[in-house]
Structure formats: structure tokens, C-alpha cells
Amino acid sequence: MAARDLQERIKKLILDRRLASGAPLPTEPELMEHLGASRNSVREALKALQAMGIVEIRHGFGTYVGPMSLAPMIEGLAFRTVAGHYRGEDSLLQLLELREAVETGLASRLAGRIPQADLVELDALVDRMEEQAARGAGLAETDRAFHATLYRGLDNVLLSEVLEAFWDAFHRVRTDLGGEPQDPKVTCRQHREILDAVRSGDSMRAEEAIREHFGNIRARLSTTAPQVPHTRHNERV
Amino acid sequence: MAARDLQERIKKLILDRRLASGAPLPTEPELMEHLGASRNSVREALKALQAMGIVEIRHGFGTYVGPMSLAPMIEGLAFRTVAGHYRGEDSLLQLLELREAVETGLASRLAGRIPQADLVELDALVDRMEEQAARGAGLAETDRAFHATLYRGLDNVLLSEVLEAFWDAFHRVRTDLGGEPQDPKVTCRQHREILDAVRSGDSMRAEEAIREHFGNIRARLSTTAPQVPHTRHNERV
DNA sequence: CTAGCTCAGTTGGTTAGAGCAGCTGACTCT
DNA sequence: AGAGTCAGCTGCTCTAACCAACTGAGCTAG
Structure with a gap:
């Protein structure tokens, strides 16, 4: 009451x-x-x-x-995904597809109208990504920054936050479930291609670049699919 | 602790x-x-x-x-939007743009590959919408069903739920703030156009139809706009 | 006189125990 | 046999006390 x-x-x-x-x-x-x-x-x-x-x-x-951030949404999405995964559903794949569906649309929408300043920053990010890949470091944070910067050009804070939330949820679940890491060099090449495609203004090419990027992640995902161990001790859910 | x-x-x-x-x-x-x-x-x-x-x-x-639904996300989004609105931000417009950005991408992606069964159902929904408009009834629920059914063809439950959550949040905030209702006849016509565009398989046309639909809502929105001056400092209760 | 410490007061965090309120199912009375 | 009742579970609310983190005023040492 x-x-x-x-x-x-x-x-x-x-x-x-x-x-x-x-x-x-x-x-x-x-x-x-x-x-x-x-x-x-x-x-x-x-x-x-x-x-x-x-x-x-x-x-x-x-x-x-509070900051009214979308952190709770990340929390909820992540838990929902982990729970579904443990129960044998392809929830993680669904989350990936959600990102893919949304980002392909946005990338094509963004092609050719992305601010010059953002392009410069994206170039720097991919450079850093390559540098990190070369010395074997993780490039999760740089990947996050790339996607965040990419869609900043759409000039909608809420939209950016939602996309970042999706990224965070996906990343957290994948690391929690001990997913197999990508090949860094392939990841770098694909981000470079996304960037070039968006710069060129070719919507179709941008869409295809994003799709290929996600296709790569998806392939890695299915190899790690549904073997279910007990929850590890330090797991964040 | x-x-x-x-x-x-x-x-x-x-x-x-x-x-x-x-x-x-x-x-x-x-x-x-x-x-x-x-x-x-x-x-x-x-x-x-x-x-x-x-x-x-x-x-x-x-x-x-729990049902692991996205209801909490709706709650959070709605409150965030209302709070922003009351403080003079164009948060409701941002929420609308979020929907527009995502749905334009998805509609073009969907064009031509939507299942026949869904098309039939969508036809029925627009028919009902027109019937409701004729007798002056509200068509919010039918509108919701239309958008939900439209994106069902993407075959991703999570994606569908996210879109419905966005719809719910937007609708709730708009009614809470006493927004001006649309012209039902215009709404009907635009939904019919979206449906026809998607059926025709013309991605560009589908995208345009969605954009026009949201453009209409946006226009109604700005007439009811906050017009509350930004009170960044020294705001009194 | 200043730099640093101490300690009292404020705020939220945790525990305990008692009683209230909604729901279920078995028991009883008709 | 059927309907009403009640005992028992469940979660809900309240009171009252104490613990723990942080702040800031005031004291002490340099």
C-alpha cells in the first residue's frame, strides 16, 4: 500500500x-x-x-x-542476458543482433554527414587500436570509444547513451561468460573500414562494413556458445 | 558494505x-x-x-x-525525460529522435523481407485505426500494436521489446505532460504509407515514410514545447 | 601562525523484535 | 457435499537501538 x-x-x-x-x-x-x-x-x-x-x-x-544514467538498464540487460544464456537460450546472440540492427541503420544514416572533428578523433582511435594490437594489449576500451565517438555525430545524447549501454551490457556479459577474444588485427582492419566507409559518404558501404564487423563477433560467439559452467566467484552479474 | x-x-x-x-x-x-x-x-x-x-x-x-522485462527501463527513461522536461530541456524531443533514428534504420532494413502474415495483420491494424479515427476514439493502443507488429519480422525478441519500451516511455511521458493529440486522419494515412512502402520493398521509400510519420509527431510536439527558460543556477522551488 | 590531528555531530547502514495484512488450504458446520 | 471459517504461511510496516562513514570545528604541535 x-x-x-x-x-x-x-x-x-x-x-x-x-x-x-x-x-x-x-x-x-x-x-x-x-x-x-x-x-x-x-x-x-x-x-x-x-x-x-x-x-x-x-x-x-x-x-x-542521481545522474539519471542508463546504468540500471545495463545492469538489467546484462543480468537478463546472462540468466537466459545459463538456461540455454541464445540471449547473447540476440543482444549482439540488437546492436547490429541498430548500428547498421545509424551508420548508413551517418555516412557523409559526420563532422570533420569526429573523423580526426576516430582516426586517432584506430591508430591507437593498432598500436595496442601490436603490443598485445586489450583494446576493449578503445573499441568502446570508437563506437561512442562514431555516433556522437548524430547529436543526440540520449541515443549515444543507449548505444553505449548496449555496448557495455554486451561487453560485460561476454567477458563474464569467458568469451573467446577476437583477433585484434582483424578488429582493427574492420574498424578502419567502417571509418573509411563513413567518411566516403557511401551509405551502403558503411552499412556493409558494420555488418561485417558484427559478423566477425558473431562468428566468435558461436564457437563459445552454450557450454555452461557454474558461476565463477568474482563474477559480476 | x-x-x-x-x-x-x-x-x-x-x-x-x-x-x-x-x-x-x-x-x-x-x-x-x-x-x-x-x-x-x-x-x-x-x-x-x-x-x-x-x-x-x-x-x-x-x-x-521476475519476468525480466524492460519495464524498469521504461520507468527510468520516462522519469528521466519528465525530469529533463520540467527543467527546460528538450528531453522529450530527444526521446522521439531516438525512436526515429532507430526505426528509420530498421524499416529500410525490413522493406521487402517482411513476412506475408505480418503484412495481413498490419493491414487489419490500419483498418482498425481508420475505424477508430472515424468514431473519434483514441488509437494509441493500435498505434503501439502497429509498430510492434511491424518490427516482429526482424525476428529478435529483445529488439522488439526495446522498441516497445521506447514507444511506451514516449507515450507515457507525452500523456503525462498533457501533449496535444495528433490528427487521427493524418496518422492513419501515414501508417498506411509506411505499410505500403515496406510491402513494396523500397528501402528509401520506407525510410522516408517513417521519417514523415515522426516529423508529424515532432511538429505536434514543438507546439507544446516546454518554453521553460533554462534555470541552471539559483533555481527556486 | 599554520599544519595537522582529534573528536563530536551529522548522515546513512544494520540489527532486533513486535505486530499488521494478504493469501491458501484444511477443517468444520450446515 | 458445499460454504464458511480459521490457522498458518507469506510479505509489510513500525519502533528503537546501535554501527559506520563522513564533515567540520576546535585543539594541539611545530
Whole structure:
């Protein structure tokens, strides 16, 4: 009765006061009085809001309006995918296909109208990728940055965040499940091709480049498919 | 210290036991013993997991593994958008553009390869839409069904759910903010055009049809725009 | 006088125990 | 045999106390 209401009322409080991300919320005792509920109930509501990223709780410091990032979505997606995988579904493949479907459309849309500054940055990223591949380092972070920078040209923060969330969820699940790493050199070449294709303004070519890139990941995926060990100890889910 | 851990351990428990959606979780006393934590901490962890859709709690009945739907994402997206809107950002427009960017790509990808059965169903949906428009009824649900059915041909459940989540979030925010409704007849015509374009197999035409549809919504949106000045500093309640 | 430390006060974190509320199924009375 | 009742599970809420992290004022040592 009260619980669901409490969350709504706290959300309403944030909206009514026009609180921005990072703004302080009332303390627990203050919320108790304002909402007429016990500490326990208030805390449970806050915990739920925290899980949704609406609120941020800092021990010994206070409660604040959260960053409203899509982190909870990553969390949920990742768990959903891992759970499905353990139960023998091809959930990880579905997640990959989701990225592929969305990114192919966006890349072709982006072809030829990507800002010059972003192209320069992308060039630098692929260079770094090659350097990392040469000395055998992991290039996950650079790959992430590449995709993030690529779609920045679409000039929609929300869209960028969603794509990054998909990337994060996929990457986390794949590493958690101990997926086989890609061949770094192939990965580099494909990113270079994506970049060149987008630069050239040829939508079809850009689409094809993205598709090939994902096709590569997909191939690696199916070799590691559904053998299911117990969860490892330090696993993040 | 314990709280974040508890959530992880409960998630681990679900994975280790290969619990499917709907499967019962241990009762609160059992979890207390199994996790070595107090009732309160266990409940707070469960509340957070519930907010993420990982767990479902039914009063007087028990706790179960959740449906793993994207409902929490809708919740989060909607709140984020409303909060941004109230603070004078064009967050609702961004959400619309997110849908547009993704759907244009998918529609062109879908053109010509959509199953016959889905085409029949889509025809029926547009018919119903026209019938509803004629008698002045709302056609939100039919619109939702149209978009859902359209992308079903991509044969990726996750993708479908994500698109539906975007639709839901957008629709909820728009109605919450009392947005101006569309002209039903225009909406019908545009859906018919999308359908015909996809049927014809012409990717460009499909893309254009989607873009025009969203352009219409966008136009309605800007008439209801926030027009709230940016109050970055010193904002009063 | 300043740099650093200490400690009291504030905030959230955790535990405990009691009682309330919704649901189920077996028991009882008709 | 059927309908009503109640005992027992379940989760929900509250109170009250104490633990732990952080801040900042005030003290101490240099």
C-alpha cells in the first residue's frame, strides 16, 4: 500500500522542486516526517529508486538526485542476458543482433554527414587500436570509444547513451561468460573500414562494413556458445 | 558494505539454481539464514532487485523470479525525460529522435523481407485505426500494436521489446505532460504509407515514410514545447 | 601562525523484535 | 457435499537501538 506510493511521492518531490542531478535530497529523518512513514519504509523506497538510478545514496554524507544514467538498464540487460544464456537460450546472440540492427541503420544514416572533428578523433582511435594490437594489449576500451565517438555525430545524447549501454551490457556479459577474444588485427582492419566507409559518404558501404564487423563477433560467439559452467566467484552479474 | 553484496548474492543464487522467470525464491526468513543478514537488509536488497525487474514480490504469497522485462527501463527513461522536461530541456524531443533514428534504420532494413502474415495483420491494424479515427476514439493502443507488429519480422525478441519500451516511455511521458493529440486522419494515412512502402520493398521509400510519420509527431510536439527558460543556477522551488 | 590531528555531530547502514495484512488450504458446520 | 471459517504461511510496516562513514570545528604541535 504505502511502499509503491512512497517511491512515487519521492519522485514527485524531485519533480516539484525541479531538482537537478546532484542536488541534495532531504535526509532520512526529514523524509520520514514529510512522508509520514517509518525509516524502514523510506529506506526501502530509496533503495528502489537507487536501483533505478533516480537517486544516489552516499554513506555518511547524504542522499542526492542521481545522474539519471542508463546504468540500471545495463545492469538489467546484462543480468537478463546472462540468466537466459545459463538456461540455454541464445540471449547473447540476440543482444549482439540488437546492436547490429541498430548500428547498421545509424551508420548508413551517418555516412557523409559526420563532422570533420569526429573523423580526426576516430582516426586517432584506430591508430591507437593498432598500436595496442601490436603490443598485445586489450583494446576493449578503445573499441568502446570508437563506437561512442562514431555516433556522437548524430547529436543526440540520449541515443549515444543507449548505444553505449548496449555496448557495455554486451561487453560485460561476454567477458563474464569467458568469451573467446577476437583477433585484434582483424578488429582493427574492420574498424578502419567502417571509418573509411563513413567518411566516403557511401551509405551502403558503411552499412556493409558494420555488418561485417558484427559478423566477425558473431562468428566468435558461436564457437563459445552454450557450454555452461557454474558461476565463477568474482563474477559480476 | 553488505547491501550491494546481498543483491549480487541473490542474483547469483538465481543463476546457480537456474531459476526461470516465475520460479519461487526462498522466503525472507530462509534468505536471512542463507545470506546471514537481517530481515531488513534482505528486504532492501529484494526491493532493489524488484525495481530492476529481476524479482517479483507478491504480498502474502511469496517472492518469485521476475519476468525480466524492460519495464524498469521504461520507468527510468520516462522519469528521466519528465525530469529533463520540467527543467527546460528538450528531453522529450530527444526521446522521439531516438525512436526515429532507430526505426528509420530498421524499416529500410525490413522493406521487402517482411513476412506475408505480418503484412495481413498490419493491414487489419490500419483498418482498425481508420475505424477508430472515424468514431473519434483514441488509437494509441493500435498505434503501439502497429509498430510492434511491424518490427516482429526482424525476428529478435529483445529488439522488439526495446522498441516497445521506447514507444511506451514516449507515450507515457507525452500523456503525462498533457501533449496535444495528433490528427487521427493524418496518422492513419501515414501508417498506411509506411505499410505500403515496406510491402513494396523500397528501402528509401520506407525510410522516408517513417521519417514523415515522426516529423508529424515532432511538429505536434514543438507546439507544446516546454518554453521553460533554462534555470541552471539559483533555481527556486 | 599554520599544519595537522582529534573528536563530536551529522548522515546513512544494520540489527532486533513486535505486530499488521494478504493469501491458501484444511477443517468444520450446515 | 458445499460454504464458511480459521490457522498458518507469506510479505509489510513500525519502533528503537546501535554501527559506520563522513564533515567540520576546535585543539594541539611545530
